[in-house]
Amino acid sequence: MPELPEVETIRRNLNTVLEGEIIREVLVYYRPIVSNDASFETKLKGQRIHKVEREAKYLKFILDDYLLVSHLRMEGKYFMDAPLNKHIHVVFNLSSGHTLSYEDTRKFGRFELVDIKYKDTYLKDIKGLAKDPDTLDLNTFYSSFNQRSKTIKEILLDQSIIGGIGNIYANEILYLSKIHPAKKGFLISKDEAKTLLNNSNLVLNKAIEMGGTTIDTFESLGHKGEFQQELNVHGKTGEICKVCGTKIIKFQLKGRGTYICPKCQPSYVVAITGGIATGKSTATNYLRKKGFVVVDSDEIVGSLYQDSDVLNLIAKTFKMETPIDKAKLANIVFHDEKQRKKLEHILHPLVFDEISKQKQLNNEHILFLDIPLLFESNYKEFDESILIDTTEALQLDRLMKRNKYTQEEALVRIKAQIPLSKKRKLATHIIKNNGSIDALYEKIDKLLERYV
């Protein structure tokens, strides 16, 4: 489908051949294309074409008494002096003897004739068109979506928010802006909105400079565009991202082919944290059941204990035999902070590496990360955090019951972590898990309304 740069290229080319021409005669071969205007041909006869303008993806032929609006939709094209064929639906015979033909294999394009006095207002008033990126100001752009739960890609494609961007350019703009296409509008910061607007201009201007993008069937009066050579992600599944070397992936977002670099355009990461046995796994199991992707750092630790290099290093450091007796190791590290730091020094960098790998395998807009030591480990690669919180008494009770620990065993583990009272001040959201498990699920559902 021709997008803003293609339509602009067509406009420029049309101006070079049409300016000053008078329409001698109009022949319509497929009525619906002229919006079933019975007097279309009569009205246009004798009208001078002063110039061709553009608003978003609409072409505007400025005539003596009328504004002729042309929308090419999927496949509309113009040709000069082309022999008639079954896909040519409108022919304009011009005073110079040349003909301008409108061809449209899918017949989705439309012409509309409007009184010239509505030249500057018609499209805005009737079609609700927003301004093009080059004239749209940041505040108007940002305020039109910052409360909305639509994805940012849908927002960029929404002609009532920003004019002229179609699928190809939306994919490219989001890649350059390093934003995941499925990120919700209300999660986009004003700085990100500014980056998006700047990159919209950058991409569209470059595409205009190169005469548009020739993918499928775009051409303008016989000329083909060159911007396909500049594409970074669109149509590049399996190719390497020029910035980071990660493979470009494709997925469907609201029915549109969407291409991203999963490393440069990461998911929105919500870290689920808490204290030991406050209910993180209960919460994340529920999220998984609802179809969300959860990366679990305790599971990653568990899998590292299957790795012989890691096991040998732990065995050497703690003078233990392999396979490692985890209960014995836990007893050492929870009674001696220095030993615990040694173990963390071995495991945490490996855990963080694995978290990054798992993040890259994911093309969801949102990713939950179960990470008990979020604040203790100073991990920073997340966007917001949810603290699964409870009272100290319930925490102790649940931990003793679940792991069959004595009070002393449970307390040393609890004391190895930052107190919940302090974590409450650090978290973005707090879910109190003081009631039943069903009550916990209800609170999660309430919070999820933000993301779905």
Ligand SMILES: CC(C)(COP(=O)(O)OP(=O)(O)OC[C@H]1O[C@@H](n2cnc3c(N)ncnc32)[C@H](O)[C@@H]1O)[C@@H](O)C(=O)NCCC(=O)NCCS
């Ligand atoms: C101490 C070990 C051997 C105990 O193994 P075990 O299978 O009994 O427990 P598991 O790994 O399932 O952890 C259970 C819970 O203990 C708590 N916990 C684990 N390690 C730590 C730690 N270093 N400091 C404080 N709390 C911890 C967390 O709340 C965690 O959810 C193991 O947890 C470990 O190797 N920990 C060091 C790595 C680490 O910091 N893991 C936390 C996630 S990054």
Ligand SMILES: Nc1ncnc2c1ncn2[C@@H]1O[C@H](COP(=O)(O)OP(=O)(O)OP(=O)(O)O)[C@@H](O)[C@H]1O
């Ligand atoms: N609202 C609740 N009511 C009753 N029991 C609960 C509730 N929430 C969690 N539990 C129980 O408390 C125990 C601890 O919960 P869970 O295993 O989810 O904690 P965790 O934060 O993931 O622990 P860890 O830090 O060890 O990974 C489990 O036995 C769980 O079934």
